[in-house]
Amino acid sequence: MKIVTPDAMRKIEDEYINGYGMDSFALMETAVISIMKHVNIKDRNIVVVCGFGNNAGDALGVARHLIVLHKIVKIFICSNGRELSRDCIKNMNILYKMNASIEFIRKTEDLNSLNKSISESDVVIDGLFGTGLSRQLDTYYTDIIKSINTYSKYVLSIDIPSGMNGENGYIMGECVKANKTVALQFYKKCFFCDKAKNYTGDVVVESLGIPKEISEKYDEKVYTSDEITDKILPKRNKYSHKGTFGRTTIAAGSEKYTGAAYIAAQAAVKTGAGLVTLATSKEQVPIMQSKLAEAMICDYEDKYFVEIIKKSNVVACGPGLDSNDSSLKIVEEVITNSECPIVFDADAINVLSAHKELLFGRKEKNIVLTPHPGEMARFCGCSIEDVNNKRIEIAKNTAIETNCIIVLKGYNTVITDGEKIFINTTGSSAMASGGMGDCLTGIVTGLISQGLDPFKASVLGVYIHGFIGDSLSKQMYSVTATDIINKISLYLKEFES
């Protein structure tokens, strides 16, 4: 599913109306009908809070339909003296003809009536601002939003919770806390910013029937992962053998950390990598030999390590490494001895943040970096807060700067090659446990091993990882990396072409 900025949405709408000749009020009515699907038919008392633009126009259209359905509807127009948009006026005039209850909020005392109506209502329809919100709100609007948040039982926001900047998710003073947001035609970019989930509630996207030719013209190449994850895993040919599914090397683990190496290697095995070799620290070799039945084991000092890197179809490096000089040596060895795709995770990324030059000069864009926000911040030399505030931009800029694929982990993981951006929608806090990142590295590596290009493998790997977690969390309070590993091959069947 496409994700758009308010600017792109405006251009798309403009072209449909002014270029293709679509009637703007008909388009608004399409929005109204689709929003109506999300109003609980059992609710009787409904308050509709409007601003003065087309978001308000949508809300007034919804009010009209609710009155026709014999609901008790109280409409509040919060324009603060501004002129209403043309289609907003059209809906308001129809409502006046229907003798609807319409009040204008002009001064602070008018808020008493709003507060009382909201507290007596079952649901509030929020049509204050949508994609048009562009500046900080004054106290007139922040007070209204506070009223909604204080007195409402349930809020349905139209397009965007009012108060959230549609482009960057910034809260422009105050923001409606919706239970559900009905986004029109596309996801808005703000939904995937750090704090958006605290305000949007459940997000549903409703089509306005805008033709693809128009939306493709203003494609900003930002999508949710489900755009490409369906059926992209190649079917396994019955005559294939282990060589068909690739040779994978996992360089992971140190004297200090053992679990990570095991999880990453086992995840790659279970994802279907043909031949997996785990290179690890000398001390770990005997332990891993007893734990990993299906993988070969060597140590970093072994001359076989470089040989196997050279022969590999993919190398993963980083889980359970330490951020010391011996890790730098391992990272260098991996980069200088391979032309195949590499997935760098954890301390390998920390090492690389001080040696970015190692990433430059590759023929193909086939290095994947999978930082969590802390690693991303270190890599970019900024704060974690900066990363969280600008996840998409920071991931994209780093991908461009390093010529790598960036998988910025966290809620709504961002995957980008610097041009296209995919935002993952699977996964939840039930998966917040140690080893999950190592498991993801193993899955992405296992997919690349089987021939998927590194970018698609990253998008699909992140999606599957979260998808399994989501499925398991329906029956489990918390989900561990081992739980995921045990189910990978079962769930992968669903993604086969």
Ligand SMILES: NC(=O)C1=CN([C@@H]2O[C@H](COP(=O)(O)OP(=O)(O)OC[C@H]3O[C@@H](n4cnc5c(N)ncnc54)[C@H](O)[C@@H]3O)[C@@H](O)[C@H]2O)[C@@H](O)CC1
């Ligand atoms: N894009 C589309 O195809 C469609 C959009 N529709 C609706 O139209 C909405 C956008 O409507 P508008 O562009 O009229 O904008 P809004 O209704 O979101 O906002 C109204 C106006 O508020 C002003 N404004 C911005 N920041 C402000 C602030 N801090 N304080 C006071 N005023 C401020 C802006 O000038 C803006 O035009 C969408 O979110 C959606 O709900 C629908 O009617 C159907 C079609």
Ligand SMILES: [K+]
């Ligand atoms: K809204």
